[in-house]
Amino acid sequence: MNLPENFISQMQHLLGVEEYQAFAESLEKEAPTAIRLNPHKQLSTETLFGQELEAVKWNADGHYLAQRPIFTLDPAFHAGAYYVQEASSMFVAEAIKQTLDLKQPLKVLDLCAAPGGKTTLLASMLNENSLLVANEVIKSRIAPLKENLEKWGFPNYIVSNHDPEELIDLEGFFDLVLTDAPCSGEGLFRKDPKARNEWSVDSVQLCSARQKRILQAAAMLVAPNGYLCYSTCTYNEKENQENAKWLTQTADFEEVKLNIPADWQVVEKGMGYQFFPHRTKGEGFYLAVFKKTQGAKTEARGKIKFNRLPQRKVELLKKWLEKPENFEFYEKPEGSIVAIPAKLTNEYATLFRTLQKRSSGFEIGQFKGEDFIPSHDLALSTAISPKLPAIELSKEDALKFLKKEHINIENAQNGWLLTRYQGLNLGFIKVIGDRMNNYLPKEWRIRMDIPE
Structure with missing residues (x-):
């Protein structure tokens, strides 16, 4: 590996000439691949990628992989079950x-x-x-x-x-x-x-x-x-x-x-x-x-300027969340519903007032008339109700869903269904008779070819 001369001098000064040699040799080796599991989404590591995993010493959720798989072709990756992260960080x-x-x-x-x-x-x-x-x-x-x-x-x-x-x-x-x-x-x-x-x-x-x-x-x-x-x-x-x-x-x-x-x-x-x-x-x-050790402090205070969602619509939302009582619901001018933790409304108000370029947080969907259209953010959130209707997909069908391709669902009930892979939520579909609409955001879809 060709390293800049000034960098070599710097590292020899930091490590000493003898230890520098071991450092330089390590840069010739393949970088290790590591993942960090999401502790709030259950994923079995026993058969993950068909590999034996090695623990990262300084993080209980971290694991090294012996070989780097194609993460794009793992539905669990898209479900947020783990993050591919360099181990030292x-x-x-x-x-x-x-x-x-x-x-x-x-x-x-x-x-x-x-x-x-x-x-x-x-x-x-x-x-x-x-x-x-x-x-x-x-x-x-x-x-x-x-x-x-x-x-x-x-x-x-x-x-x-x-x-x-x-x-x-x-x-x-x-x-x-x-x-x-x-x-x-x-x-x-x-x-x-x-x-x-x-x-x-x-x-x-x-x-x-x-x-x-x-x-x-x-x-x-x-x-x-x-x-x-x-x-x-x-x-x-x-x-x-x-x-x-x-x-x-x-x-x-x-x-x-x-x-x-x-x-x-x-x-x-x-x-x-x-x-x-x-x-x-x-x-x-x-x-x-x-x-x-000292300094000024900004206290959280203020009022959220979005419109509070009417109570009759709040009642319609309750089935979608595991603990709806933990949230207050607001409607943005364009119709998106924001779920704000009830104990953090002052903090959110302070941030909304101060941050001119920001998201509004956890946007769970929007109403069209009396019909609620759930968001993809809700589908993947740990706040979602585990009791919603769902369908478990094979890996083949899960990848088709993630490519926004048609999947065959026989005898599925009409209405909203969560798609799941190994118990992990992937996103929403809506079944209307013999038609199925895939609500995965277009910008999230897999674009690479899937091997036969």
Whole structure:
């Protein structure tokens, strides 16, 4: 592998010449494939892909695969039963587990969220009274982020499209801000050869400066006694330790030390923790956690400006949700019904008032007259009622459904049916006599050919 000369010098300085050799050799090996299971969607791992799985030490839901399958052709992937995620980055869960009381209702922001790997990880950990905001500044990355969150099924989320500095009115609002900052991508050299060609000393300097700007904005958003989690997929000290030290020198934060078992082979730095591919089974990754010692706090208050759904229509909705009493229902001007957790209406109102470019959260469908048309978000949500009529599909028919092709359903009752694969919801169909309408969103359909 051709590595930039300045990168080689940098890593030899970081590791020493002898250990650098082991590091360089690890970059010649195939990157491991790992998945993280959705703890709220049951999936048997005994026969998953016909492989024996190896556990990721720092995440109970994480598993390595011996071979990389074609995930597009697995209906369980489309159902949100797991996320394909680089193993080292799953360490975020351990850091949060050691830092926050996850039994408490939390307001959490993933500041640089797309495509959603760490966002769905956060969603796995939060309880039903917590709120998750997934923000992404690049507009073209919003659609895949929202799709991944919908698949995961956590209903208490908002997706926003703001530059971090535009969020200043939410000063001190969040109990946790995760900042997985854009970086020079040194940890991706094995997986993405383009990252090597784009790397330079100047790019490291530019990334470090941009990260400081993002961190400065992130720091303002953390509530007193709240936490900021900073991560990159790179190795150099300018983007990692130096930025971590800069944060503690310029804002009211102190580093939080974690308890890391020695056999994980994670390297504790002056500030933060570093993964190296020759030590751990994963890619390059850096993480540091900080606690805010003082500062201003924004209290959640306000009124949601959407129209409340009339009670007679609320009654019609109740059968669609497992715990309808946990939500309040509002109708947007264009007709979409938003289900907002009853205990979080003030928090949502604050966010709706502040975030000009954002989703409205869990949109469960819309009414056409007195008929309710359920959304795909509802189909994949963990909040959906398990008692709705459903039909179990074979893998062949599940893939046909996901390609929006016709599937034969004999003796099916008229009306709405959930399609399922191995007990996992895939989406809605509506049966009208001998006709079946597939309500999978067009943009979600599988486009690749399915082997015979």
